[in-house]
Amino acid sequence: MSLLTLQDVAVRRGRREVVHDLSLVVERGETVAVLGPNGAGKSTLLEAVGGVLPVAGGTRTIDGRVASVLQTPGLARRSVRANVQLALAWWGVPRGQRRARAMEALEQLRAGHLSERPADSLSGGERRRVHVARGLALRPDLLLLDEPFAGLDPEARAALCEDTSSALREGAGGVLVVVHDRAEAWALADRLVVLMDGRTVAAGPPAELLAAPPSAEVARFLGYDGELRRGDQVLLTRLPHVVLDPAGDLDATVVRTLPQQDGIRVELRLADGVLRAWHHEPGLRAGDDVRVRLIGGVTFPGGEEASGER
Numbered sequence: 001m002s003l004l005t006l007q008d009v010a011v012r013r014g015r016r017e018v019v020h021d022l023s024l025v026v027e028r029g030e031t032v033a034v035l036g037p038n039g040a041g042k043s044t045l046l047e048a049v050g051g052v053l054p055v056a057g058g059t060r061t062i063d064g065r066v067a068s069v070l071q072t073p074g075l076a077r078r079s080v081r082a083n084v085q086l087a088l089a090w091w092g093v094p095r096g097q098r099r100a101r102a103m104e105a106l107e108q109l110r111a112g113h114l115s116e117r118p119a120d121s122l123s124g125g126e127r128r129r130v131h132v133a134r135g136l137a138l139r140p141d142l143l144l145l146d147e148p149f150a151g152l153d154p155e156a157r158a159a160l161c162e163d164t165s166s167a168l169r170e171g172a173g174g175v176l177v178v179v180h181d182r183a184e185a186w187a188l189a190d191r192l193v194v195l196m197d198g199r200t201v202a203a204g205p206p207a208e209l210l211a212a213p214p215s216a217e218v219a220r221f222l223g224y225d226g227e228l229r230r231g232d233q234v235l236l237t238r239l240p241h242v243v244l245d246p247a248g249d250l251d252a253t254v255v256r257t258l259p260q261q262d263g264i265r266v267e268l269r270l271a272d273g274v275l276r277a278w279h280h281e282p283g284l285r286a287g288d289d290v291r292v293r294l295i296g297g298v299t300f301p302g303g304e305e306a307s308g309e310r
């Protein structure tokens, strides 16, 4: 039996149904990430799985105990370790095991050095670490995490994401995590579910979804930012698919260059759309004519209505 099975689930917020006909399975030892635009219904889905919201239609079956790490880190005014031990006591862990379990989870999340600090003296990033560690310490069958890295600066976010990823891979339970961006989904997830307007629009291993997105809408959401109209088709590309090459077969004009940490992002206009590419040599200017070669991309029907500009 799967750890979590949702079958045609509907969830309401007040009178409005915001999750529709959603089916999802989480197996033991698996991390499933839910990704989608703001308002897609991700938190609502998690709350329904956690039992905070009722399921208005369909069925939810869970084989085991569920723990939720919600968005706001609520910690009591006592030491970090006492906070984690309190959760373990509430979970029913025998007194003699609580201290070691708390310390183990804090160490896993590189928060061991914070164990004796008062929780109200922590920085935002430290609170997040402790918050995630507290969820892991419970060792639930199913752990629900709602944007566990929200509000952190990019570096703290990446570091906590890496540590959480390692900790989750060591765990035996299943995890359903709402993530904020694709990088987090890639770092954490065995499988990715893309939610839009309360419906699943794509599901599968992240690398497979990226290589073969099921629709143009999902492709754009996953980072396909180039778009060429080809008759009644539209060809979508990502940055690595587009190579500036004097021997290339496509004529393009540089619209603008955006210097970034890993190179220069170049926006290109072609007769039939817009492409974006990485470039690593300075000197390109808006208005320059260049040649381009495509080494990837995905094609979908719908070239006529595609704007080619985004």
Ligand SMILES: Nc1ncnc2c1ncn2[C@@H]1O[C@H](COP(=O)(O)OP(=O)(O)OP(=O)(O)O)[C@@H](O)[C@H]1O
Pocket (backbone or CB within 6 Å): 013, 014, 018, 036, 037, 038, 039, 040, 041, 042, 043, 044, 045
């Ligand atoms: N407490 C609430 N009462 C009524 N409607 C709500 C409530 N919370 C959320 N909604 C609505 O339900 C829909 C789904 O919201 P939800 O928070 O689940 O989306 P989300 O995908 O988690 O979004 P975000 O990425 O912005 O956190 C939205 O239209 C939202 O406005």
